[in-house]
Amino acid sequence: MHNTLTRVQNVFGFFTSVAFAVAAAIAISVVLSSQTPSASLQLRNVQVVKGRPHYYSTKREEYAHITFSLDADLSTLFNWNTKQVFAYITASYPSDSPASIPESEAVVWDAVIPAKNAPEHHNTYIHPTKSTARPKTKKERLSLNKAYPPGKEPGILKLDKQKPKYQITDVSGKIAERNNATLTLHWNVQPWVGALVWDNRRTVGRWQGLKGGEAAFEFPPLKATEAKKEDLKTATGKEKNRGSPA
Amino acid sequence: MFSSLGNLQPRQLAAQVLNFALVLSTAFMLWKGLSVFTNSSSPIVVVLSGSMEPAFQRGDLLFLWNRGQETQVGEIVVYNVRGKDIPIVHRVIRRFGGGSAPLQLLTKGDNNAADDTELYARGQSYLDRSKDVIGSVVGYVPFVGYVTILLSEYPWLKTAMLVFMALTVVLQRE
Amino acid sequence: MDQILEQARSLWEGEVDFEGQRLADYLTYGLLTISGVIAFLVGFATQNIYQTLYIGLGGTAVTFLAVVPQWPFFNQHPLPWLPPKNAPKSQRNTGLEGINMEGISIEVDGQKVG
Numbered sequence: 001m002h003n004t005l006t007r008v009q010n011v012f013g014f015f016t017s018v019a020f021a022v023a024a025a026i027a028i029s030v031v032l033s034s035q036t037p038s039a040s041l042q043l044r045n046v047q048v049v050k051g052r053p054h055y056y057s058t059k060r061e062e063y064a065h066i067t068f069s070l071d072a073d074l075s076t077l078f079n080w081n082t083k084q085v086f087a088y089i090t091a092s093y094p095s096d097s098p099a100s101i102p103e104s105e106a107v108v109w110d111a112v113i114p115a116k117n118a119p120e121h122h123n124t125y126i127h128p129t130k131s132t133a134r135p136k137t138k139k140e141r142l143s144l145n146k147a148y149p150p151g152k153e154p155g156i157l158k159l160d161k162q163k164p165k166y167q168i169t170d171v172s173g174k175i176a177e178r179n180n181a182t183l184t185l186h187w188n189v190q191p192w193v194g195a196l197v198w199d200n201r202r203t204v205g206r207w208q209g210l211k212g213g214e215a216a217f218e219f220p221p222l223k224a225t226e227a228k229k230e231d232l233k234t235a236t237g238k239e240k241n242r243g244s245p246a
Numbered sequence: 247m248f249s250s251l252g253n254l255q256p257r258q259l260a261a262q263v264l265n266f267a268l269v270l271s272t273a274f275m276l277w278k279g280l281s282v283f284t285n286s287s288s289p290i291v292v293v294l295s296g297s298m299e300p301a302f303q304r305g306d307l308l309f310l311w312n313r314g315q316e317t318q319v320g321e322i323v324v325y326n327v328r329g330k331d332i333p334i335v336h337r338v339i340r341r342f343g344g345g346s347a348p349l350q351l352l353t354k355g356d357n358n359a360a361d362d363t364e365l366y367a368r369g370q371s372y373l374d375r376s377k378d379v380i381g382s383v384v385g386y387v388p389f390v391g392y393v394t395i396l397l398s399e400y401p402w403l404k405t406a407m408l409v410f411m412a413l414t415v416v417l418q419r420e
Numbered sequence: 421m422d423q424i425l426e427q428a429r430s431l432w433e434g435e436v437d438f439e440g441q442r443l444a445d446y447l448t449y450g451l452l453t454i455s456g457v458i459a460f461l462v463g464f465a466t467q468n469i470y471q472t473l474y475i476g477l478g479g480t481a482v483t484f485l486a487v488v489p490q491w492p493f494f495n496q497h498p499l500p501w502l503p504p505k506n507a508p509k510s511q512r513n514t515g516l517e518g519i520n521m522e523g524i525s526i527e528v529d530g531q532k533v534g
Contacts (some may be wrong), residue, residue, distance in 0.1 A: 002444065018455075021474060104340075107340065196386060
C-alpha cells in the first residue's frame with residue numbers, strides 16, 4: 001500500500017497536472033476578451049543631423065531626431081492575463097532595392113505599461129504630465145508617477161510634441177532624404193502565462209484591428225546649419241532606466 | 247539495511263536499469279523532437295538575467311520558435327554572442343535587410359539603458375538573423391524554471407537531493 | 421539504535437489500510453480538481469489573476485494536509501491478519517522461511533501440497 005512518500009508524490013504529481021491545465025485554460029481565455037484599441041499618431045518634426053548619436057559611436061554619421069504626437073487608447077488590451085503592454089513607435093523606410101529587400105525599421109520611442117496589479121518596477125513608463133504645480137496631496141503625488149495620465153487607465157497615452165527616446169541611424173550611415181517613410185505605433189502584450197501577441201491591424205474574432213496609429217513622412221535633407229542642442233535632446237523620461245547591458 | 251538491494255536478482259536489476267534508461271531516452275527524444283519542430287537548437291530556455299524586466303524575471307520559462315526568418319522589430323529574440331556560449335534574451339529594436347539580403351538586427355534589453363552594441367563580438371555592430379539568433383519568444387510561463395537556477399547557483403542543493411534519496415533507501419521498509 | 425530506526429520507519433511509512441488508500445486517492449484527485457476549477461472561475465469572474473494563484477495554492481496546501489499525514493480516518497478498516505501460530509522461528513518478516521505452515525493446507529489442482 002501507499003506509504004507517505006507515495007502519497008506526497010501522488011499529490012504533487014496531480015498538482016502539476018492541474019496547474020498545467022489551469023495555465024492552459026488561462027492562456028486560452030484571452031481569446032474571449034474583446035479588444036478595441038484606437039490611436040492617432042502625427043509627426044511633429046524630423047531633423048537629420050550629422051554627428052555621433054551614441055556614446056560608443058566611433059565615426060560621425062547621419063542620424064534622425066523625430067518628434068511626434070500620440071493619442072492612443074490601449075486600455076482594452078488589458079485583460080486578466082495581461083502583465084504588461086510594451087508600446088513602441090517605429091520609423092520604417094524602404095531599402096535601397098525594395099523589390100528584393102524589405103523595409104528597414106527602427107524604434108524611436110517605447111514605453112513599458114504595467115497592468116494595475118503587476119508588482120512595482122523602477123523601469124515602468126511614467127507618463128509625462130502637463131501641470132508643473134507641486135502635488136498637494138499624497139493621492140496627487142501617487143497619480144503623477146503612473147504609466148497613464150492622472151485619472152485614467154493603463155493604456156491611455158496622450159503625448160504632445162513628444163521627443164523621441166532614440167535617435168535613429170541607418171546601417172549605411174546615411175538617412176537623409178529617404179522618402180516614403182512611415183511612423184507606426186505597435187504594441188506587444190506580455191501575458192502572465194501563455195502566448196505573446198503583437199499588434200493586429202486586422203480584426204480577429206473579438207479583437208478589433210487597430211485603425212490609425214500611422215503617419216507618413218519623409219526624411220529631410222541634412223541640416224545645413226547647426227541644430228540647437230536642446231532640439232536634439234532625447235526623452236529618457238522619469239523612469240529609472242538604469243542597468244548595464246545584459 | 248542493504249538487504250533490499252542484495253535481494254534483487256540480476257534480471258530484476260537489469261529491468262530497473264532498463265526502466266531508468268527508458269525514462270531518460272524518452273525525455274531526450276521529446277526534447278530533440280521539439281527542437282526539430284521549432285527548428286531551434288534550444289526550444290525552451292530559462293531566463294537567467296533581469297535585463298528584460300519587468301516582462302521577464304529570472305526563473306521564467308520561454309518557448310522559442312525559429313521558423314520565421316523575417317523577424318520584426320519588437321519581437322524578443324534569444325541569441326548567442328559569437329564566440330561565447332551565453333544565450334541572451336533581448337528585444338529587437340532595429341532591423342536592416344531581409345529578403346534576399348542577410349537580415350541584420352540590433353537588440354536591447356527592456357531594463358537596460360543602452361542597446362546591445364557593447365555585448366556583441368568585437369567588430370560586430372549587428373546580429374545576423376540566420377547565424378546568431380536561436381529563436382524568437384512566442385510563449386511564456388512564469389517561475390517554473392527557477393529550480394534550474396537554484397540547482398546551478400547552489401551546488402549544495404544537489405548534494406542535499408542525493409542525501410534525501412539515500413535516506414529513502416534507509417527508511418524504506420521492504 | 422534499532423528502536424529509533426523502527427520508529428522513524430513507522431513514521432516514514434505512514435501506513436494506511438487499503439480503504440484509507442482509496443480515500444486518500446479520492447481526496448487527492450477531488451480536492452485538487454475542485455480547487456483548480458474554483459481558482460480559474462473566481463479569477464476569471466473577478467478578472468484578477470492573483471485570485472487564481474491564491475486559491476490554487478491554498479487548495480493544494482489543504483490537499484497536502486489532508487492526505488499526507490497518517491490521520492486516524494485512514495486506518496478505519498485495518499487488515500484482518502491471520503492470528504500468529506504458536507512459536508514461529510523468527511520475529512522478523514524476512515520472507516518465506518518465517519511463515520509457520522502448521523495447520524495450513526494448500527491445495528493445487530485438487531492435490532494437497534505442503
